[in-house]
Amino acid sequence: MTPPSAQPRLKRALRFRDVTLLYIATGLSVRWVATAAAAGPGTLVIWLFAFAAFFVPLAASVMELSSRYPQEGGLYIWSREAFGDFSGFITAWMYWMSNLPYFASILYFGAGSLLFAAGARGHALAASPAYFMSFATVWLAVITIVNILGLDGGKWLNNICSTGCWLSILVLVALAAAAAIRFGPATHFTAAAFVPHFSFKNAIFWSTIVFAYSGCETGSFMAEEIDNPRRTIPWALLVSGIVLGGCYLAGTAALLIALPSDSVSGVDGFMRGAASLCAHLGLGAPMVIFLSALLALGAIGGAAAYLSSTSRLPFVAGIHRYLPPVFGHIHPRFRTPWVAIGVYGFAGIIVAALGQAGTTVRGAYDVMVSMSIITTFIPFLFLFAAMAWVQSRPAGPEVRRVPGGRPVAMALATLGFVTTLVTIILSAAPAEEEPNKPLAVAKVLLSTAALIVAGVAMFVIARYKKRALPAEAPTLPIA
Secondary structure (H helix, E strand, C coil): CCCHHHCCCECCCECHHHHHHHHHHHHCCHHHHHHHHCCCCHHHHHHHHHHHHHHHHHHHHHHHHHHHCCCCCCHHHHHHHHHCHHHHHHHHHHHHHHHHHHHHHHHHHHHHHHHHHHCHHHHCCCCCHHHHHHHHHHHHHHHHHHHHCCHHHHHHHHHHHHHHHHHHHHHHHHHHHHHHHHHCCCCCCCCHHHCCCCCHHHHHHHHHHHHCCCCCCHHHHHHHHECCHHHHHHHHHHHHHHHHHHHHHHHHHHHHHHCCHHHCCCCCHHHHHHHHHHHHHCCCHHHHHHHHHHHHHHHHHHHHHHHHHHCHHHHHHHHCCCCCHHHHCCCCCCCCCHHHHHHHHHHHHHHHHHCCCCCCHHHHHHHHHHHHHHHHHHHHHHHHHHHHHHCCCCCCCCCCCCCCHHHHHHHHHHHHHHHHHHHHHHHCCCCCCCCCHHHHHHHHHHHHHHHHHHHHHHHHHHHHHHHCCCCCCCCCCEC
């Protein structure tokens, strides 16, 4: 392993704007708007519940933990500090593995949205696994290369593409408002309609609404590449939280104005609603093409933001020798953890290809969503537990604490932990339209179990090898 002193330096290239847009890119996904609208007006209440029960505890925990431990690696460092090396490694392992199916699922959504730009010719590809797989693999390759070439270019890929999410929702809201004034809404917003209904059939829906608010933990993975992280991260969390909550509520309401809830589906529901509004308002194909391009851009931005941030976890694990030391290498010219980024991007491409095995496009999409939720939320259990644990440790004057101090912090950590645990349980339920429900459940549970076993094996092997090496304090060279 190259001695830390001989390593090129990482660069503090991320400013407040970049971190805020990173949080928006990782936290705002238009596909969840379509998923929410399919359940009717009651989803608006569920959005508020998920914001209060998950996003607020998560953002508060990220703010305080990143202030206490402002090192590269984020939740890997937090869990490691609280519960030891094994917990830190398993937390990081599950999180970075969770994004492998996430890359494919969000890019499948972008590929499906882009088909609307092709009109009737696009319908022929709607059930083509080859098209969806090609779209996902090509863009993952591009994202990987751009991020290897430097964070200056990688952050602009995130920043530009993130506009596809919030701008498409703003356009939809404007179209829905115009249509409501001229024709009235397609959904009747009665008081009874706002009452949420829970059943086993829509269990995965409840879990995806909570999952939609994840993502604000990603910036801390790159904490030592952020300018003044103790100040930047809290303000970026506040601004992005307002944007996320507003976009999810407004977008869901707009889609319900455009279409009845039973006409919305998760993969292409947003674009079908937008196309319906454009037809009613006489805007024609150009607006549909513009919106489909925005959605594809937003999906690419989400994948790019998660790949650039989450690839820092195997990088830091390589520095700490829990992955092969080559993962901790920094490119001498581009000053990026190029091995960690490259391997991570290649693994995402493999998962995108394998996800189609033995299932339909929609079936592959649902399985990858379920896998992403479970494997992502297991690390959140450690995150909230770490938040509770650090309350027993003193905090220096430079640490930004949760308003209200220890009692409020403990309450938020407990609320977040319980919400996370319930979400994991609900996410194992198969989608109602899944033709082979036992197979879908088996894929999700067995894949998750295999990831955990693989992580434990990696840790045991790494620990054995570390004992044979001379002690070395791992450090990160930062500009």
